[in-house]
Amino acid sequence: MKSNMNRINQRMLALKQANKKALVTYIVSGDPSPDITLDAMHALVSNGADIIELGIPFSDPMAEGPVIQLGHERALVHNVSLTSTMAIVKQFRETDTDTPVVLMGYANPIERMGYSKFATIASDSGVDGVLTVDLPPEEAVALNVELKKVEIENIFLLAPTTTVQRIREVVSLASGFVYYVSLKGVTGAGNLDLKSVKDKLTLIRQHTDLPICVGFGIKDGASAKSVAEYADGAVVGSVFVDKMGALQNEHRDVVLSAVGQLTAEIRSGLDN
Amino acid sequence: MNDLTNVADIDFSSFPDKAGHFGIYGGRFVSETLISALDDLDLMYQRLKNDPVFQAEFDKDMAHYVGRPSPLYHAERWSEKIGGAQIYLKREDLNHTGAHKVNNTIGQALLAKYSGKTRIIAETGAGQHGVASATVAARLGLKCEVFMGEEDVRRQALNVYRMKLLGATVHSVTSGTRTLKDAMNEAMRDWVTNVDDTFYIIGTVAGPHPYPELVRDFQSIIGREARQQCLNQAGRLPDALVACVGGGSNAIGLFHPFLNDESVEMYGVEAGGDGVETGRHAAPLNDGIPGVLHGSRTYLMEDENGQIIDTHSVSAGLDYPGVGPEHSWLKDIGRVEYVAINDQEALAAFRELTQIEGIMPALETSHALAYAEKMARDMPKDKIIIVNLSGRGDKDILTMAELDGITV
Missing domain, CATH: 3.40.50.1100 (Rossmann fold)
Incomplete structure (x- = not known):
């Protein structure tokens, strides 16, 4: 029922036809300061990112490991919000009309804004998908209604612990792509188990034709490549946020160049 | 009270509903990885809460241990x-x-025992729930790790030491505001990582369903x-x-x-x-x-x-x-x-x-x-x-x- 106009579907289809895998890169909006995010998004794209996941800073990011927690804290020092994050996406769209942008965050800032207002502004800003970590399908019904109205994809998570019956239920509500959480743990964890990823993706594919991107624990081109052997795309986050933190006192050109270089390395690993 | 006639008609024991909702409140707002653990806990609790053997064990502990x-x-x-x-x-x-906290930790420790999990985690603010959790863990021979905000570790030093004496490990949490809410974030992160062998004893009537219901019932x-x-x-x-x-x-x-x-x-x-x-x-x-x-x-x-x-x-x-x-x-x-x-x-x-x-x-x-x-x-x-x-x-x-x- 989705129109094929959505950038996520277009991009995933184009990659499939080119026999390539999606590189999904995550940074936190406003980390380490709000004035760098727009240029960082462009640097990600020009060095090979296919989809940008933009983290909405939250005071209590329960699913994040220490690296991304600190990214949220750095952004919150500057009072970066859902509103200002969507304003950045709108600016991004002035020069990039192709690259899909997915907002990733937690339910409370969206609750506070109100689902309808959020969907309207997100659509107006050129947001393509929303992934709300603590809003599993059973609690997402009301938000889904609003997102559908404006043709924004609601990206749901599947996990190593998700049962078969539940996989069926979740994929029936999902659109855009399915985000498979590769491990039991928080973002940036070090216990990626390829065999279990392979087995679970095989199982998930029996129940959906949606593309599957895998995230959590992917640190470089090599791990992205190994995961992408079974998946349609790899999500890489903590290493970018770590870089942002390490270079927070450097000149913006240094940060942008480092972000670009890291992206190019992972892209190259993924494609080889 | 604004609408007593209505309130009098409510069967309070029928709340929460199956999905854990009290009106618009409650529910289960967690990441996907924890859903199956919460489903398992809910299933087990719904079975055990009317089980005479489980209830007798709880009542016995309440009388002779508490x-x-x-x-x-x-x-x-x-x-x-x-x-x-x-x-x-x-x-x-x-x-x-x-404190009252032990009523709940005894109940949840029994659930942990029935579930076969070998490790207990808990968050604590004042330290009373941490002490109560460390106590039941000691008694059942389970490993216990307690998350406590750095600020609370400082102002509740006596309870921190009590937990250590009871054999628990106390993790001082330095993220966010360094108090109870951050301790709970950290406990959730631990649980999502160790969900296979770990039972999370939440200390209050908060958290995802079925915790608010089962903590209420024990208390x-x-x-x-x-x-x-x-x-x-x-x-x-x-x-x-x-x-x-x-x-x-x-x-x-x-x-x-x-x-x-x-x-x-x-x-x-x-x-x-x-x-x-x-x-x-x-x-x-x-x-x-x-x-x-x-x-x-x-x-x-x-x-x-x-x-x-x-x-x-x-x-x-x-x-x-x-x-x-x-x-x-x-x-x-x-x-x-x-x-x-x-x-x-x-x-x-x-x-x-x-x-x-x-x-x-x-x-x-x-x-x-x-x-x-x-x-x-x-x-x-x-x-x-x-x-x-x-x-x-x-x-x-x-x-x-x-x-x-x-x-x-």
């Missing part, structure tokens, strides 16, 4: 001094480990006993119940068995910190709005962008920006009134009860006592107020000494 029933004590001297209503104290401070022994004791001692039901509310487990434990007793008024007392009007407090039901945190929809203290904000209270156990979802619902339907007591009023009540009755209450509990004193003054002498004396004050001695400028 020391229940806890007394309902008529504080005659204090009531006389106040000159109004008669105040009765439900003595949860006399439980093993010194409801307080209200069931108090109701019967009041009937035995005074020959009638009380006129009012008063309990402090952080997450709200001692309050729901006292209130729940009375919810269908229309004549009984209920007051949940939040931490007013420097005063609700200053914004520096921990009173979401007085001055917050509904939102989503730690797995459920409930009243929260947050800013205009939906960020959770710093709370302030002299008592570590009430220093929490959220509250159990059932309380949010009871507020909205008008069954319970939620009020606030500030730090200075609570400290005065602490000294008052200690000196008049020889009972040293926890600083958390002191909030309830201060409100009861205010209320009692304006009530006739034949009225009865039950205050949940949820914990003893030994753990707060260093805080009191610091306020008095004394080095112990």
